[in-house]
Amino acid sequence: MMLIRDSVQFAIQAIIAHRLRSFLTMLGIAVGIWSVILLTSIGEGVHQYVLAEFTQFGTNVIGISPGKVKTGGQPPTGIPSTARLLTMEDATSLKQLPNVIGATPTVWGNSELSANGRLRRSTIYGVDADFTKVFSSSVRIGSFLPADNIGGSRALIVLGSKLRKELFGQKNPLGARVKIGGLHFRVIGVMAPKGQFLGIDLDDTAFIPTERALELYNREGLMEIHVIYKKGAESSDVASAVKSRLKLRHGAEDFTVTTQEDMLKTLSNVLNILTIAVGALGGISLLVGGVGIVTIMTIAVTERTNEIGLMMALGAQRITVLFLFLGESVVLSALGGVFGLLFGVVTAQLMQWLLPSLPVHTPWSFALIALLVSGMIGLLAGVMPARKASMLDPINALRAE
Amino acid sequence: MASAEALIRLMHIHRTFYLGDSKVNALRDVNLTINQGEYIAVMGPSGSGKSTLLNLLGLLDRPDSGIYHLAGRDVTTLAPDEQAQVRSKHIGFIFQSFHLVPRLTAAANIELPLILAGINPDERVQRVKQAIHEYGLDDRAQHRPNELSGGQRQRVAIARATVMRPTLLLADEPTGNLDKVTGEEVIHLLETLNQQGVTLIVVTHDQAIGARAHRQITMDDGAVVTDTINNSELITG
Numbered sequence: 230m231m232l233i234r235d236s237v238q239f240a241i242q243a244i245i246a247h248r249l250r251s252f253l254t255m256l257g258i259a260v261g262i263w264s265v266i267l268l269t270s271i272g273e274g275v276h277q278y279v280l281a282e283f284t285q286f287g288t289n290v291i292g293i294s295p296g297k298v299k300t301g302g303q304p305p306t307g308i309p310s311t312a313r314l315l316t317m318e319d320a321t322s323l324k325q326l327p328n329v330i331g332a333t334p335t336v337w338g339n340s341e342l343s344a345n346g347r348l349r350r351s352t353i354y355g356v357d358a359d360f361t362k363v364f365s366s367s368v369r370i371g372s373f374l375p376a377d378n379i380g381g382s383r384a385l386i387v388l389g390s391k392l393r394k395e396l397f398g399q400k401n402p403l404g405a406r407v408k409i410g411g412l413h414f415r416v417i418g419v420m421a422p423k424g425q426f427l428g429i430d431l432d433d434t435a436f437i438p439t440e441r442a443l444e445l446y447n448r449e450g451l452m453e454i455h456v457i458y459k460k461g462a463e464s465s466d467v468a469s470a471v472k473s474r475l476k477l478r479h480g481a482e483d484f485t486v487t488t489q490e491d492m493l494k495t496l497s498n499v500l501n502i503l504t505i506a507v508g509a510l511g512g513i514s515l516l517v518g519g520v521g522i523v524t525i526m527t528i529a530v531t532e533r534t535n536e537i538g539l540m541m542a543l544g545a546q547r548i549t550v551l552f553l554f555l556g557e558s559v560v561l562s563a564l565g566g567v568f569g570l571l572f573g574v575v576t577a578q579l580m581q582w583l584l585p586s587l588p589v590h591t592p593w594s595f596a597l598i599a600l601l602v603s604g605m606i607g608l609l610a611g612v613m614p615a616r617k618a619s620m621l622d623p624i625n626a627l628r629a630e
Numbered sequence: 631m632a633s634a635e636a637l638i639r640l641m642h643i644h645r646t647f648y649l650g651d652s653k654v655n656a657l658r659d660v661n662l663t664i665n666q667g668e669y670i671a672v673m674g675p676s677g678s679g680k681s682t683l684l685n686l687l688g689l690l691d692r693p694d695s696g697i698y699h700l701a702g703r704d705v706t707t708l709a710p711d712e713q714a715q716v717r718s719k720h721i722g723f724i725f726q727s728f729h730l731v732p733r734l735t736a737a738a739n740i741e742l743p744l745i746l747a748g749i750n751p752d753e754r755v756q757r758v759k760q761a762i763h764e765y766g767l768d769d770r771a772q773h774r775p776n777e778l779s780g781g782q783r784q785r786v787a788i789a790r791a792t793v794m795r796p797t798l799l800l801a802d803e804p805t806g807n808l809d810k811v812t813g814e815e816v817i818h819l820l821e822t823l824n825q826q827g828v829t830l831i832v833v834t835h836d837q838a839i840g841a842r843a844h845r846q847i848t849m850d851d852g853a854v855v856t857d858t859i860n861n862s863e864l865i866t867g
């Protein structure tokens with residue numbers, strides 16, 4: 230039997246003998262691999278970008294919202310809900326659970342603020358002192374809302390960095406008065422800038438105690454409670470502790486618990502499917518490249534019928550002939566794959582350099598798979614022509630002209 | 631006939647081709663015994679079955695009926711891959727049209743049978759080098775077939791056919807594409823190989839070349855009509 234090294238060398242010689250043709254065939258595969266790499270790079274980049282957006286607040290957060298969502302839809306409006314509201318007391322009770330570091334009762338709305346003779350509409354968050362822990366935010370000047378007892382929340386306000394600039398400019402806002410609706414607040418702090426989250430400006434905000442926000446928006450219950458737990462604690466354990474505590478308090482499961490871990494998992498799955506779908510799109514051009522290889526190898530077998538006959542006369546076994554032609558198509562395809570991979574990575578880097586805002590990330594596992602796939606395509610594309618070659622009758626092959 | 635040490639024994643060999651509705655009896659009841667070391671010329675008009683006989687002897691073709699013993703072994707029933715092995719080890723072919731692989735150098739063409747037999751590279755290099763030297767191709771080793779003359783091409787082909795040291799050398803009109811002088815050179819090369827013990831069977835249209843062989847077989851319409859050794863007629867069959 231022929232040695233593998235010799236088969237590969239033989240394949241390469243045959244490929245080099247038809248430089249232009251081999252190059253064009255390889256190009257088909259290269260373009261396929263290139264588009265798979267590029268598309269999955271963008272897909273993976275978007276994936277990582279979105280996940281980073283969501284994890285910037287920390288991943289060990291659990292959200293509790295009122296009402297039971299069974300199938301993921303919103304409860305129908307208009308029908309009066311018998312569900313109990315989420316209360317300040319619920320939040321306080323959750324703070325005592327093991328592994329829980331903090332819990333912040335949350336209410337939000339959009340209101341006009343007036344201060345320093347200026348007006349601005351911003352998002353107002355009603356939170357408590359645990360907020361900075363839960364959302365890993367920090368204060369730039371002054372301090373955050375103090376941990377007041379229920380019923381004793383003072384009318385204090387902490388401004389987001391953008392809101393502070395809009396209302397006070399470079400002036401020191403600490404101690405100044407801000408009017409929202411009919412209520413007056415005293416500024417005790419300014420947050421450090423947080424940037425954007427999915428396009429929403431996180432710095433054009435103001436934070437007031439939850440009780441004051443309930444009063445401002447004339448609400449009975451909270452919109453959400455955010456719980457943060459110790460790193461390393463099992464999120465499902467904490468979630469079930471939260472559930473049983475609230476069930477005990479409410480007598481029924483009339484609330485919905487969403488762990489961020491679950492949410493991220495779901496999100497990640499969706500994004501993965503997206504990346505795969507986009508990669509499959511590139512796979513279509515890979516398929517076209519594979520058809521190109523079938524065509525070229527079929528032509529090669531026809532052209533080299535004489536040579537095949539000769540090889541058989543010289544003692545080549547059928548399987549040797551099969552391997553020689555299979556080897557040729559695999560080498561052709563794999564070389565195309567390598568070129569496509571190189572170009573794909575270079576283009577991805579170039580794109581990142583030219584368009585820094587476009588998230589691009591080359592997933593190496595995909596690159597490796599693409600390479601293996603190109604080899605597989607070569608194998609599959611080569612099977613039919615190579616089989617045809619190996620089944621030739623030696624005499625007819627020799628006599629063919 | 632010394633059948634005990636016979637290299638080749640053909641018994642009642644028939645080979646028929648069908649072309650559409652017409653039937654061609656390329657070989658009809660051919661019986662031959664050939665001993666190791668013989669030098670045979672096969673002659674006859676075009677279409678008489680000479681090439682068909684040679685292909686059959688070289689295990690490139692199978693008879694429709696009859697038995698072929700090669701070195702005492704019935705090779706008619708061998709599987710294709712077993713036949714390939716016999717070709718690789720024991721049989722060398724030389725064709726009228728050389729059949730060199732155009733993209734390979736002279737040296738690489740000569741190396742081909744060694745590669746196909748799975749012989750290790752070091753030994754291959756040695757044997758190719760020796761063959762190139764023996765056939766006076768030293769300064770042509772790295773040239774491709776299209777850069778060689780007809781005589782040089784046939785010498786490469788002979789080197790390739792003999793590099794595995796076969797016992798049986800089959801040449802189908804080896805001088806057919808060569809001028810007279812070059813043709814004679816090639817015949818000399820083949821005769822030298824025969825003197826070294828190789829069994830040589832040459833198909834030729836050239837009476838002069840045919841006369842040089844020790845044994846002449848004449849064919850007509852698929853049958854052996856005369857079989858003479860050193861000008862004395864043999865009874866065939």
Ligand SMILES: Nc1ncnc2c1ncn2[C@@H]1O[C@H](COP(=O)(O)OP(=O)(O)OP(=O)(O)O)[C@@H](O)[C@H]1O
Pocket residue numbers: 624625647648649654655656674675676677678679680681682683
């Ligand atoms: N593969 C084939 N298919 C059909 N007919 C064939 C085939 N091979 C040979 N023949 C026929 O068999 C007969 C003998 O052919 P063969 O090639 O053996 O003749 P030949 O004696 O070598 O002739 P030439 O001197 O022209 O080479 C011819 O009639 C030819 O047409």
Ligand SMILES: [Mg+2]
Pocket residue numbers: 680681682802
């Ligand atoms: Mg012939």
